[in-house]
Amino acid sequence: MRTFVLYVRQFRSTFQHRRYSFPSDLSRRQKVSENWQTSGASKPLHNAGIARYLLPVSMVTRNLVTDSAKVANEVKEVSRAGPLVEYDRRIAEGELVDGDNCQVGTLRELQRLYDDLVMSADACSLDRYAASGKAGRSRWLWSRFIPQSSYSPVKGLYLYGGVGTGKTMLMDLFFNQLPDSWRKRRIHFHDFMLDVHSRLQRHKGVADPLEVVAGEISDEAILLCLDEFMVTDVADALILNRLFRHLFSNGSILVSTSNRAPDKLYEGGLQRDLFLPFISTLKERCIIHEIGSSIDYRKMTSAEQGFYFIEKDASGLVKKKFQHLIGEHTAVPQEVEVVMGRKLQVPLGANGCAYFPFEDLCDKPLGAADYFGLFKKFHTLALEGVPIFGLHNRSAAYRFVTLVDVMYENRARLLCTAEGSPLQLFERIVTIADAQNMAPRTSSRSRKNDDFDLCVDNELGFAKDRTISRLTEMNSKEYLEQHAAMLAEKQLSQDDGDEKALQA
Numbered sequence: 001m002r003t004f005v006l007y008v009r010q011f012r013s014t015f016q017h018r019r020y021s022f023p024s025d026l027s028r029r030q031k032v033s034e035n036w037q038t039s040g041a042s043k044p045l046h047n048a049g050i051a052r053y054l055l056p057v058s059m060v061t062r063n064l065v066t067d068s069a070k071v072a073n074e075v076k077e078v079s080r081a082g083p084l085v086e087y088d089r090r091i092a093e094g095e096l097v098d099g100d101n102c103q104v105g106t107l108r109e110l111q112r113l114y115d116d117l118v119m120s121a122d123a124c125s126l127d128r129y130a131a132s133g134k135a136g137r138s139r140w141l142w143s144r145f146i147p148q149s150s151y152s153p154v155k156g157l158y159l160y161g162g163v164g165t166g167k168t169m170l171m172d173l174f175f176n177q178l179p180d181s182w183r184k185r186r187i188h189f190h191d192f193m194l195d196v197h198s199r200l201q202r203h204k205g206v207a208d209p210l211e212v213v214a215g216e217i218s219d220e221a222i223l224l225c226l227d228e229f230m231v232t233d234v235a236d237a238l239i240l241n242r243l244f245r246h247l248f249s250n251g252s253i254l255v256s257t258s259n260r261a262p263d264k265l266y267e268g269g270l271q272r273d274l275f276l277p278f279i280s281t282l283k284e285r286c287i288i289h290e291i292g293s294s295i296d297y298r299k300m301t302s303a304e305q306g307f308y309f310i311e312k313d314a315s316g317l318v319k320k321k322f323q324h325l326i327g328e329h330t331a332v333p334q335e336v337e338v339v340m341g342r343k344l345q346v347p348l349g350a351n352g353c354a355y356f357p358f359e360d361l362c363d364k365p366l367g368a369a370d371y372f373g374l375f376k377k378f379h380t381l382a383l384e385g386v387p388i389f390g391l392h393n394r395s396a397a398y399r400f401v402t403l404v405d406v407m408y409e410n411r412a413r414l415l416c417t418a419e420g421s422p423l424q425l426f427e428r429i430v431t432i433a434d435a436q437n438m439a440p441r442t443s444s445r446s447r448k449n450d451d452f453d454l455c456v457d458n459e460l461g462f463a464k465d466r467t468i469s470r471l472t473e474m475n476s477k478e479y480l481e482q483h484a485a486m487l488a489e490k491q492l493s494q495d496d497g498d499e500k501a502l503q504a
Contacts, residue, residue, distance in 0.1 A: 005272060012039050017041060017330075019138065019378075028484060034074040040324045044401075048155060051379065053132075064279055065228050068462070074435075075284075078149055081114075082110075082111045082114040082115065082174075082177055083107055083110045083111055083114060083170070083173045083174040083177050084107045084108060084110070084111035085111075085177075086173055086177055087107050087173060102124070102161075102165070102291050102292045103165070103166055103291065105289075105291075106114050106159060106170055106291050107173075109157060109159075109287065110157065110171075110173070110174040112171060113156075113157050113174070113232030113255070113287075114152070114174060114177060114178070116154045116212040117138075117154055117178070117223070120153055120154050121182070123131065123152075123153050123223060124152050124153065124154055124161050124251065124253065125183075125222055125251060126179075126182040126183055126222055126223065127179075127181050127182060127183070128181060128182065128183045128186075129181060130228060132242070138262070150249070150250065151248060151249065151251065151285075152222070152248075152249045152251045152252070152253050154193075154251065154253055155253075155285060155286060155287050156253045156254035156255050156256070156285060156286040156287070157204065157254075157255045157256075157287050157289060157452065158254070158255075158256050158258070158262060158282060158286040158287070158289065159171065159255075159256065159257045159258070159288055159289050159290075159291060159485060160257070160258045160259065160260060160261050160262075160288075160289075160291070161290055161292065161463070161468075162259065162291075162303075163258070163259060163465040163466040163468075163469040164469040165291045166291070166474075167227075167257035167258075167291060168227050168228075168257060169342070170257075170291075171186070171225055171227060171257050172186070174255065175225050176226075178223070182221075182223065183220065183221045183222045183223065184221055184222070184225070185220065185221035185223070185224055185225065186225040186227070187224075187225070187226060187227070188226075188227050188228055188405070188409045189226045189227065189229045189230060189256075190228070190368035190370075190372075190402065190405060190406065191368070191372055191409070191427075192224075192226055193233075193236050193368075194228070194339060194368060194372065196213060196217075196239070196243065196370050198339050199212075199213040199216060199233070199341065202214055203450070208491075210239060210242050210243050210246060212251075213243070214243055214246030214247045214249075214250060215246070215250060217245055217247060217252070218250035218251060218252045221252075222251055222252055222418055223252075223254060223255065224247070224252055224253070224254050224255070224256075225256070226254065226255070226256040226257075227256075227257050227409070228405060229230075229256045229258035229260075229265070229468075229489050230258075230259065230260065230463065231265050231266040232266070232269070232355060232398070232459050234269065234270045236271070236376055237266050237269055237270075237271070237275040238271065238274055238275070240273075240275065240278045241275070241277045241278035241281055244278065244285075245279055245281055248281070248285045254282075254285065254286055256286070259391065259462055259466055260290060260464070261288075261463070262279050263279060263464075265278075265279060266459075267459070268432075268458050268459070269459075269460050270478050274487060277490060286451055298411070301341060306416045307321075307413065307414060307416070307475055307480075308414070308418065308422075308471070308475045309417045309418070309421060310417075310418055310419070310421060311417045311418075316475060317417055318355070318382050318383070318384040318416065318417050319355065319380065319382075319384075320410070320417065321415055322353060322355050322382040323417070325351070325353050325380060325382070326350040326351040326353050326428075329350040329351040330350060331348040331350040331353075331355065332348065332349065332350065333345065333347060333348065333349070333350060334346040334348075334349040334354075335376075336370075336374050336376075337373060338369050338370050338372075338373035339369045339373070342369070342370070342443075343466075344366070344370050346374070346378075347360060349377075349378060352378055352379045352380060352487075353378060353379075353380040353381075353382060354374065354377075354378040354380070354381055354382070355382040355384075356381065356382070356383055356384070357383075357384050357386040358384060358386050359385070360382055361399075361403065362396045362399040362400050362403065363395075363396050363399075365391075366399060367399070367402065368402050368405075368406060371402060371403050371406040372406055372410075373500060374406075374426050375407065375410040375412050375414050377404060377410055379410075379413060379483070379486075379487060380412065380413040380414075380415065381407065381412060381413070381414055381415070381417070382415045382416070383414065383416040384416070384417055385408060385417060385418075385419075386400070386416055386417070386418035386419065386425065387418075387419050387425075388419050388420055388424065388425055388427070388428065389425055389426055389428060389429055389455070390428035390429070390453035390454065391428070391453050391457050392453055394429075394455050394457060394460065397426070397429060397455070397460060397464075398460060401460070401463045401464070401466075401467045402473060404467050404470050404474075405466075405467075405470070407474070408470045408473075408474065411479075411482060411483055411486050412483070413474075413480065413483045414471075414474050414475075422467070422468040422471040422472055424434070424465070425468075426468060427431075427465040428453050428454050428455055429455050429457060429460050429461055429464050430454065430455070430456055430457075430461050431456070431457075431458050431461030431462065432456060432458055432461075434461060435454070435456045457468070
């Protein structure tokens with residue numbers, strides 16, 4: 001059916017572009033007739049009135065056949081490319097284990113979206129070289145005079161499911177198959193919101209800075225791929241609806257992964273009633289798809305205990321291991337620049353490795369911006385004294401979850417000592433549903449045996465599963481090999497750059 005529609009569109013566009021004006025066509029036909037007569041060619045059997053239409057029709061027919069063949073080839077190319085095709089290739093070559101039906105079902109959704117985008121690339125203004133170069137502020141100024149709205153003909157995709165089901169891998173598979181010339185961007189949700197707030201600061205004096213920011217973002221990338229969509233901050237919650245209404249109005253297409261269904265986003269958050277319109281907007285502009293797999297693929301890696309030490313009294317152990325990692329380099333206090341002029345103090349750093357006591361990194365008022373700044377400069381973190389989390393240190397637990405997310409996104413290496421295994425660290429963090437399922441206190445259970453440190457928190461209760469899964473994977477042989485390969489590639493690029501600089 002898609003092929004047929006493409007043929008019809010091509011046929012229509014051919015006639016639109018091959019229309020001939022009467023005077024010019026008549027003169028052309030007269031010249032052809034004169035040439036035939038002077039050369040002694042046989043006269044046509046049909047009259048001159050019909051003959052003057054023969055050349056355009058034949059040219060249109062030839063053009064239609066040629067263009068239709070091109071369209072057919074394009075359709076064939078679409079069918080030979082895309083995330084599902086690449087997934088099958090990697091399985092056939094042994095790069096991936098064969099996924100379950102839930103993963104394959106998700107890949108079919110991503111393949112459908114890929115095909116729709118390829119066929120509607122012009123309508124969606126995806127090609128950065130063919131798209132208008134209007135700046136975000138100019139777009140905003142122009143819209144003051146002429147209201148503009150250009151929703152994409154293609155809906156986005158919101159993927160959600162349990163931890164370790166391959167959401168990030170599947171989205172990356174989709175993103176990496178898209179043409180390089182497209183206006184596309186793949187970014188972690190934390191990083192995306194930091195960028196939004198930074199832009200809002202720059203456009204403080206504008207009547208509607210969110211509209212300007214949305215204009216800038218959509219000018220840079222029409223297709224937004226956001227990993228780990230999770231709303232915990234009230235400042236983010238209050239602007240998301242207006243931000244994305246502007247983005248969608250500018251033609252933006254959203255592809256996102258999350259652990260939460262749309263209706264569960266920001267559940268129990270402050271002023272959630274102001275956030276609810278965003279959920280409606282999300283459902284309107286995205287197809288919602290659940291990955292129902294119960295398999296945690298991260299835990300299928302060959303986990304080792306090489307960099308995660310369970311020690312309640314491990315003073316000196318991390319520093320000893322840290323010294324081994326930096327080799328002959330001397331560790332000294334350093335400073336890392338974060339967003340908006342802020343700076344993060346690093347107690348010790350050398351050779352791409354940073355050392356922190358847990359309190360300095362997660363008990364202080366730091367956030368995703370600080371952690372992203374840290375891992376722009378360092379590839380390895382030595383973290384001493386990760387505690388068991390509960391009600392008494394809930395804020396530190398939130399920061400630790402964010403820290404692990406940022407590390408995982410940057411494929412950073414973690415060396416740490418902790419009071420328990422990843423699972424034990426979060427045993428006292430539960431969701432409301434988990435708390436309701438717990439056995440009530442009876443007369444046979446004394447009050448002193450109740451766990452007063454139990455933390456009932458829906459957002460943290462859902463996020464902990466992802467953190468446990470990621471900590472497990474980050475300590476695996478496969479992850480550490482990827483980290484080593486990433487460092488080798490960066491070193492090679494740096495060496496090439498130095499060599500070119502010397503030659504210049």
